Amino acid sequence: MNNEIKICGLRDAPALDAALDAGADLVGFVQFPKSPRHIALDMAGPLSQRASGKALRVALAVDPDDAALEKILAAIDPDILQLHGRESPQRVTEIRHRFGVNVMKAIGIADAADLAQISVYRACCDRILVDAKPPAMPEALPGGNGLTFDWQLIAGLDDKAGLMLSGGLNPANVGDAIALTGVDAVDVSSGVESAPGEKDPQRIAQFIEAARAAFRQRAAPSANEKAKSA
Numbered sequence: 001m002n003n004e005i006k007i008c009g010l011r012d013a014p015a016l017d018a019a020l021d022a023g024a025d026l027v028g029f030v031q032f033p034k035s036p037r038h039i040a041l042d043m044a045g046p047l048s049q050r051a052s053g054k055a056l057r058v059a060l061a062v063d064p065d066d067a068a069l070e071k072i073l074a075a076i077d078p079d080i081l082q083l084h085g086r087e088s089p090q091r092v093t094e095i096r097h098r099f100g101v102n103v104m105k106a107i108g109i110a111d112a113a114d115l116a117q118i119s120v121y122r123a124c125c126d127r128i129l130v131d132a133k134p135p136a137m138p139e140a141l142p143g144g145n146g147l148t149f150d151w152q153l154i155a156g157l158d159d160k161a162g163l164m165l166s167g168g169l170n171p172a173n174v175g176d177a178i179a180l181t182g183v184d185a186v187d188v189s190s191g192v193e194s195a196p197g198e199k200d201p202q203r204i205a206q207f208i209e210a211a212r213a214a215f216r217q218r219a220a221p222s223a224n225e226k227a228k229s230a
């Protein structure tokens with residue numbers, strides 16, 4: 001992963017086009033009927049085709065069984081399957097092998113103890129999305145809650161390869177999140193919406209611009225480094 005930006009929860013062509021036009025690297029289609037971002041497969045298929053070759057297409061599912069996965073993968077034909085439930089490492093391995101699909105596993109982070117899951121899942125999946133742990137309420141969604149977590153936990157990791165930072169990011173805080181954590185990839189959903197499930201093209205563009213600026217800033221040599229090499 002190298003300076004990648006994912007816009008998740010796209011449900012219609014105007015929102016998808018806003019993400020693609022602004023330069024999103026990954027676009028996500030949520031398969032979770034209780035979410036305001038859920039998109040039916042007969043709509044998700046054409047949207048995914050529209051994004052083909054322009055961005056990596058991510059199908060997001062929560063504890064899917066094989067029958068559900070067959071339908072999701074056939075309709076969306078994703079480049080990446082994001083698993084956002086309680087899938088065990090064994091289940092992730094099984095899915096990867098059975099369906100031959102790249103998998104990004106979401107891990108909920110609330111405190112330092114949760115970081116152990118990163119190395120557990122690194123061994124069995126292609127990417128890892130570190131997200132805020134959902135609130136412990138029956139009606140809470142597994143993701144898309146607009147909640148941040150302590151970014152210092154990620155900043156302190158020795159190995160950030162393959163990590164995508166998520167949870168409560170928005171155009172105003174994504175620059176700080178990138179600078180502080182040092183991650184190479186970010187993901188957003190509710191932070192670029194005007195109402196639950198309603199993507200706002202202007203906020204999408206602002207988010208991508210702010211993230212790109214932070215990635216550029218990190219790549220640029222500091223004044224100190226420039227002086228040393230002069």
Ligand SMILES: O=C(O)c1ccccc1NCC(=O)[C@H](O)[C@H](O)COP(=O)(O)O
Pocket residue numbers: 008009028030032035036037038060062084131141142143144145146147166167168169187188189190191
């Ligand atoms: O977005 C949803 O509604 C959703 C529902 C069920 C499982 C996962 C979901 N979203 C996962 C994502 O990848 C979100 O982008 C991620 O949780 C960040 O969301 P937000 O804090 O709203 O930016």
